[in-house]
Amino acid sequence: MTEQSRRWRVGALAASSGLSQRTLRYWDSIGLLSPSARTDGGHREYDSDDLLRLYRILGLRSLGLTLDSIATCLDGGADTRRIVSDQLADVDRRLTDLSTLRDRLVQVERSLDEQSAVTADVLLAAVRAQHGPDGSVLGEHLDPDQIDAVGAAVRAAGPAAHYMLEIEWPQLYRRADALLTAGARPDDPAVRRLVGRLDELGARFSGGDPDVGRRIGDAYREDPAAISGVSDPPADRWRAVADFIELARTAGAARTRGAGSTPQAEGGRP
Known part of the structure; x- marks a missing residue:
């Protein structure tokens, strides 16, 4: 049997990888890692491509990414x-x-x-x-203290920052573009979940400072390709996506106020 043709049932993969069967079954249930092959008798088995995906999942998790972020990064083509x-x-x-x-x-x-x-x-x-050392990262719209704060957040994230900012963030914008193209409303639950994750990323890298988030938003509108990492559609299209995201954010805030809750402070708006 060649390496390419090797297959594992869930128990065998759990025993070989050191993961629990419960973990593998959970990842299957959420669509993160599902067996791709089937035996003649219909039993599901993991193949070599699934094993490579498993390695990528564990590699990204070791860098500090959440399962949701990992799924988005894998969809976005993490290398x-x-x-x-x-x-x-x-x-x-x-x-x-x-x-x-x-x-x-x-x-x-x-x-x-x-x-x-x-x-x-x-x-x-x-x-x-x-x-650890101090330093600074990022651009023209932030003052030196804000640059230092954002740089510290990026360094604190370590290698995970690459996947969150250069793969997950652009992939979320692509998903927002797809939802906008499909005619989704700003208050659609799928849109609200996506905006919620964007806001989580913004809060993480802005230190929860709404002024930093606003300035990053200004930079986005000046050069959306450079800020978002997505350059395939024209800049005007990405600005429309940004407006759609902002409408969804406003709709979510209005819904929260209508429910009688106190909205949380905005952290940043990628």
Whole structure:
């Protein structure tokens, strides 16, 4: 039997992968990973393509993505080689951070063993090693403090930021475009769920600051392809999609107010 022709029933795949049958069955039920093959007797089996998808799911999950984000990224064409590279980079980064932290802690320990006062420089170096470097990311519409805040959020997400911002976010815009084309109303539940996820992403990378979200929205309207990562339709079409998303957001806020609840603060609007 060749590698390409190997197949696994759920129990065999669970035993071989270390996952539980319950997990595999749950992923099947939500459409994240379903057996693609069938035996002559009609039993469902996982094939080599399913195994590759399983690896990609676990790889993205190890980078911090949720199952919903993973499903969207896989639909958006997340590249297996990129996932492997990002996993390696994440492991190397953590090894480097641990090595740096160990060196700093050795310095602190040595100072204490010598019964001398630990210098401020040694302590600050140890603090930096535990919290990581600071820096800045992002563009022209944000002031330096906001750039720092967004950059910190991106760095905190690690390799997962690539999948959330460069694959999931554009894929959500494509789905919004498809819903708009199909004639969906802004208050359609599918549209509201999609906008809810966009707002989750916005809040994560704006630090919950509505001013940052507004400025990113302004940048989007100036250059939607650069901000959203989707350049296939014309810019005017993506602006129409952005307007559709905003209508859905407004409809959702009105529904919340009508239910007598207090709307949560808006975090950001990709």
